[in-house]
Amino acid sequence: MILLGVLGLFMINARNLSRYFKESIELQVFLRESVKDQQANLLKDSLAVMPFVKQIEYVSKDMAAERFKKENPEENFAVLGYNPLDASIDITLYERYVHPDSLKMIEDHIKNRVAVRELNYPKALVTQVLDKVQKIGMVLLVISIVMAIVVLFLIDNTIRLAMYSNRFLIKTMQMVGATRWFIAKPFDMRSIINGAISAILAIATLIALMYMAESALPELKGMRDYVMTSLLFLGLIAIGIVISLLSTHRAVMKYLKLKLDDLY
Secondary structure (H helix, E strand, O other), X not given: OHHXXXXXXXXXXXXXXXXXXXXXXXXXXXXXOOOOHHXXXXXXXXXXXXXXXXXXXXXXXXXXXXHHHHHOXXXXXXXXXXXXXXXXXXXXXXXXHOOHHHHHHHHHHHHXXXXXXXXXXXXXXXXXXXXXXXXXXXXXXXXHHHHHHHHXXXXXXXXXXXXXXXXXXXXXXXXXOOOHHHHHHHHHHHHHHHXXXXXXXXXXXXXXXXXXXXXXXXXXXXXXXXXXXXXXXHHHHHHHHHHHHHHHHHHHHHHHHOOHHHHO
């Protein structure tokens, strides 16, 4: 169950990492020299309501100069006698819009504005990110499916081996006249409890591992997805109960159908 949970967390964080890389790509809308701050803010407000905009910021010429000086303290505009940097509107997009076709439509939409001189974004990086994300996603999906099947098979075999030690008890109850439902009921109830307990222990272990990982890498806290993680934990409880119940019930029915001599 712990391994199954780790696979789930790995898939969730891989998905969040993909979204993080896509939403870190920034569009820079450079404005014409004649555009005043008031006009720039009106343009920013009109773009902010667009469905593709996640974050938007107006960077004036002075703000651009201050940022440049912080990043390049050795450079000095004094020798030029003026600020050569352009005012811009910096936009980050939602993940679903970070695609060449969507970006082309967004670019055409923004460049038609009178105040806009130029729009830049790393086109080559977008293509590379999408290509690598797609390939990595397929590899992770195949690995996760294979590992999930292996884990479920191991859980099923472990439960069946545990039931093997009770085969004579099951057959004895049948020989004294107990019905199949009467025999299977206590085993089924115990399997439900065991499945729930194993899932809860696995969840507690996963939470501890998550906190340890976030302590070592604080950046992981920003990628935590509470909704998907909660669904994963609920899924582990459901899987633990269902697998335990099905495996136990199937084993009980199997031994009830066997002849006494076949149990040896």
